[in-house]
Amino acid sequence: MKYLAFATGLFAATTAVAETPVLTIYTYDSFVSDWGPGPAVEKAFEEVCDCDLQFVGAGDGAALLGRLKLEGARTEADVVLGLDTNLTAAAAATGLFAQSPVSAEYALPVAWNDPLFVPYDWGYFAFVQNADLENAPADFKALADSDLKIVIQDPRSSTPGLGLLMWVKAAYGDEAPAIWAGLSDNIVTVTKGWSEAYGLFLEGEADMVLSYTTSPAYHLIAEEDASKTAAPFTEGHYLQIEVAGKIAGTDQPELADQFLQFMVTDAFQSVIPTTNWMYPAVTPETGLPEGFETLIQPEKALMVPPADADTIRDAALAEWLEALTQ
Template sequence: MKYLAFATGLFAATAAVAETPVLTIYTYESFVSDWGPGPAVEKAFEETCGCDLQFVGAGDGAALLGRLKLEGKRTKADIVLGLDTNLTAAALETGLFAETAVSADYDLPVAWNDPVFVPYDWGYFAFVQNADLANAPTDFKALADSDLKIVIQDPRSSTPGLGLLMWVKAAYGDEAPAIWEGLSDNIVTVTKGWSEAYGLFLEGEADMVLSYTTSPAYHLIAESDASKTAAKFSEGHYMQIEVAGKIANTDQPELADKFLQFMVTDAFQSIIPTTNWMYPAVTPEAGLPEGFETLIQPEKALIVPADQADAVRDAALAEWLEALSK
């Protein structure tokens, strides 16, 4: 009798697990790290969805699109989170993404009306340095003329790396190849992703690292360390808007839509500033954390429209590869 009761209970528990819907989200490694937004987002969403939210780290941002192209319609992803506007046109060309209806009062520097991709945060690329760095550069030409050592990320796998290419191209146009030739001897190494590059900088392997204007907020808020700052460049700073999109052949379309709508709620957006260390796409009810007011504010915001990004990216990548091969 006891065995029968045990077997019945075990069957019921197994059936309940089997009936729990699973939502699989591909994202970048730092998002799912212990210190990233992933754990808190997973907990908050699972409290509302009656589901099992599973994040899958798939390299850095630009690597997500590469993986998705390889998997095609066989992908196990229901949502891809971590592309940006430099990649959304290329993502659309795969035919793997579907439209979604998300309503939000965005607080972005640009108008947003994309029916496919939902923004969840944004920021400006910048070179982060120690605050006491002598003769800190104020533009790319000064950086190229200096003896400073920098670490950057590969634009073929990393969205910050790609953002740097777009930044130089947007700021200098046809002069971009000359800028890269000047910078080539400043580059200590090119890493696959952001985490590796930032780690090398913190270990003292470089004077500056490609990151974000918001990165010093981490050190200030989480570590009570005001020794890091972002260099303010007179050309302006390139803007990144990070987005998520629903896979067209997902077997959880309603759950995917629910998550995308959840992304623009206070429950998600309030997590972003002190875990992803970016500006939220929708300002949380409590506002930005204390310390964000100390961050540099670019005098000029640079961005290439998403529908032009492919052409600009291809030209910028060719120039970058040629300059670094010399």
């Protein structure tokens, strides 16, 4: 009888586990790191979804789309989180994404009307430096003319790296190849992702690193360190909006919709400023943390329309590769 009771209990427990729905979300590595938003988001969503939320890190942001294209309709992802507006048109062209059911009052610098993707944060690309850096450049031309060492990310795998290509192209147009030719001897290395590049900067391997205007907030708030700042560039700064989308072939469509709707709630948005160190897409009830008011505010915002991003990206990538291989 004891064996029968044990077996019955074991069967019931196994059945309960088997019946717990699993939502698989592909995202970039830093999102699911111990210091990223992933752990807090997972805990908060599982409290309301009666599900098992599983994040899968897939390199940096641009690598997400590459993996998704490779897997196609066979992908195990239910939701992809971490694309940006430089990639949304290419992602939509795969036919793998379903329409979003989400509507929200977004606090974005631009109007949002994409039917497939839900924005969850935004920021401006910038070069981060030590605050005491002498003769800090005020534009790309001054940076190219300097002896400063910089670390950037590969645009083929990293959304910041791709953002830099679009930034230079948006600011200089046909002059972009000349800008890259000038910058080529400033570049110490090109990393696969953001984390590697920022780590090299913190280790003193470079004077500046491609990151965000919001990055100094991390040092100020988390470390009480005011020694880092973002360099304001007179050409303007390129705007990045990060998004998530539901895979059309998901076997958890209602759960995926629930997560996308959860993304625009305070439970999700309130953790973004001090974990992803970006501006939230929907202003949290408590507002922005103290310290964000110290960040530079670009006088000019640059952004390539998502529909044009594919064409411009291909041309900009060719120019970048040619300059760096001279």
